Amino acid sequence: MNLEKTTEMPSKYRHLEKMSTVELLNNINTEDATVAESIKQHLPQIGNLVNIIKERLLSGGRLFYIGAGTSGRLGVLDASECPPTFGVSSHLVIGIIAGGDKALRFGIENAEDSEQLGWADLNNYEPTQKDVVVGIAASGTTPYVLGALKQAQKMGIVTGSIVCNPNSPISAFADFPIEVVVGPEFITGSTRMKSGTAQKLILNMISTAAMIGIGRVDDNKMVNMQITNQKLIDRGTKMLMDRTGIEDYEKAKAMLIRYGSVQEALKITKQL
Template sequence: MTDFNKITESDSNYTDLEKMSVEKCTYAINQEDQKVANAVQQVLPSINQLINAILPKMKLGGRLFYIGAGTSGRLGVLDASECPPTFGVDKNKVLGLIAGGDVALRDAVENAEDSTTQAWKDLSTYNIGENDCLIGIAASGTTPYVLGGINEARRNNITTGAITCNPQSPLAIAAQYPVEVVVGPEFLTGSSRMKAGTAQKMILNKISTTLMIQLGKVKGNKMVDMQLNNEKLFQRGVKMIQKEKNISNEEAANLLRTHKSVRNVLGHG
C-alpha cells in the first residue's frame, strides 16, 4: 500500500472540546463546515470527468453502483434511494451497496468493511457488467471492502470512480476517475462523518442530479418525472402544472390524476 498522508485522521485544529460551551462548539463546527464547499469546488474538474465517463453508459441502459462502508456506504445508499422518487427511474438504475448489508444502515456490523472480496460478491448478485459503472466511496481511501470491489471491477472492464478525502490514497490510485476532495482535519479528530461526509454528500448530489438532467429526467428546473407517492409530491406536481398551463388548482389536480405524471400532462414525452 502506497504511503500517503491520511489527512482524515490528523489532529483537530481545536483542543479541549469538552470545555467548550454550546455556543463555542457549534460556532467552531460551522467554521469548519464552511470550508467544505470550497474544497468541493476545487475538484469540479474531476467530478465532471467522472460524470462524463458514466453518462454514455447510462444512456445505453447501463447502471450506476455505489459501494461504501459506514457513513460512506450510508450516503451512497441514500443518494441511490432518492433517484426513483425524484426522477422516476427504475429502482435498479442507481444502486447503493453498504458493507454488512442493509442492517448496517442502522447498526455497525463488526468487521464488515475488512473483507477485500465481499464487495464483488455483493455486486455479482446484480450481474454487474461492462455496461455498468462503479463508484467507491471511502473518506480514508483505504477501506478494504471498497478497494476490493474497485480492483475487481477494473479486472472486469467496468468503469470505476472514487470519492475520497485523502489525496493519493490507495482508492484514488485504483479507480480510473478519482475525486479527491481534501477538507482538512475534522473538528472531532477522525470523525469523518462530519466534513468528509458533507463533502461526499455534496459530490453525490452533483453526480446523480447532473446525470439525471442529462438523461432527460428534468424539464426546465422541474422534477417532471417524480413519483407521486404521497400528498406532498402530488401537490408539488399540481403546482407545476398550474403554473405551466396557467389553469386553476382543481383543473391541474384533475389532469394529474388522469395522466399520472407531470410529464404526461405537459406533453413532453
C-alpha cells in the same frame, strides 16, 4: 506506500468538553464552511465522472455506489432518492453498503475489512461493461471498497471514487478518482463530519447532473417526480397548470393523478 491520512490527523481544536455550546457550534460551522471550497477545486474531475455516467445510463447501463459505514450510508441515501425525485427505476442507481441493509442503522463488525466481500456484494447485481461503479471511502483505504473497484476495473467496468485523502489506494483503481482533502476533523478521526459532508455534496452533484443530463428534469422542475403524497400532488398540479395554462386546479390535479407524473400529463396535453 506511506499514505498520509489527513482524515486521521489530530483536530486543531483542543479540550472540546470545555467549550460552551455556542463555541462548539461556531467552530464546527467554521470547519464546515471550508468544505465547499475544497470541492470547488475538483469540479473538473467530478464533471468527467458525471459525463461518463450520463453516457452509460443513456446506453442502458447502471450506476453503482459502494461503501462502508457513513460512506456506504451516503451512497445508499443518494441512490434511494433518485426514484422519487426523478421517476427512474430503483434498478438504475444502486447503493451497496458493507454489512447490507442492517448496516444502515447499526455498525456491523468487520463488515468493511474483506476485499472479497466487496466484489461479491457487487457481483450479486451482475455488473457489465455498460455500468459505472463508484467507490466511496473517506480514508481511501477501505478493503471492502478497494476489492470491489479492483475487480470491477479488471472486468473492464468503468470505476470512480470519492475519497478524502490524497494518493489513496482506492484512487489507484478508479478510472475517475475524486480526492477532496478537507483536512483534520473537528473531532479527531470523525469522518462523519467534514468528510461525510464533502461526500454528500459530491453525490448530490453527481446524481443531479446525471439525471438532468438524461432528461429527467425540464427547465428547473422535477417533472418526473413520483406523486406519492399530498404535498407532491399539489406541487405537481401547480406545475402542470403553469406549463399548460389549465386554470382549473381540480382538472389539472385529476390529469396528474391519472397519468402519474407531470411529464406524462404534459405529453397527453400536447396530443390533444
